[in-house]
Amino acid sequence: MTGTPRVIVLAMDPNLTMDPLPGADPRVQYRRVIGLAGHFAEEGAEVHVVTAEPDGWDALDGRARLHRLDGAEARHPLPRLEHALVVRVPRLLARPVRRLGRPGARMDRARSTASTTVHRRAFLPLYRHARPLVLARAARRGFLREAAAAPVARVIVMDRTSVPLARRLARLHPDAVVTTRQDRSLHAKP
Missing domain, CATH: 3.40.50 (Rossmann fold)
Structure with a gap:
């Protein structure tokens, strides 16, 4: 060399x-x-x-x-698809209910908690092998x-x-x- x-x-x-x-x-x-x-x-x-x-x-x-x-x-399709399915779609579906005041806020917190749980317990363990x-x-x-x-x-x-x-x-x-x-x-x- x-x-x-x-x-x-x-x-x-x-x-x-x-x-x-x-x-x-x-x-x-x-x-x-x-x-x-x-x-x-x-x-x-x-x-x-x-x-x-x-x-x-x-x-x-x-x-x-x-x-x-x-x-x-971050631009790879796999993390982007997961973010769309786990965060964005549920957020869009819960948007009309958020305007209902206290029950809407509870539902939004439940949605947020569910999204975080799915991300941490389902996606991250699988993605660790694909990363x-x-x-x-x-x-x-x-x-x-x-x-x-x-x-x-x-x-x-x-x-x-x-x-x-x-x-x-x-x-x-x-x-x-x-x-x-x-x-x-x-x-x-x-």
């Missing part, structure tokens, strides 16, 4: 680690990602951090490039096109949600080291 080595750190959901400990502080994982990105930037590598979390990246080294997929995830694939697909439209343009030296997978995207990157760059190890070396073995 010639030129500046490229390192991609995949931290789609830094709140989930590869080996979660009960009660672990998610800020520790953010610090690990930020520390790795800063270290590789110090070594002169071109660093890309890919995430689906909008917050927590203020301390990221300015030389590292942050790719956020949360906007693309890695949704994010990998979202990355294909933007980030993967850019990643395919130049060779990659190392891909570091920080959480389980990043695995499908790491597989796609491994297929794009068969010579790259794709690993879950957080070694601070460009030439470490997988």
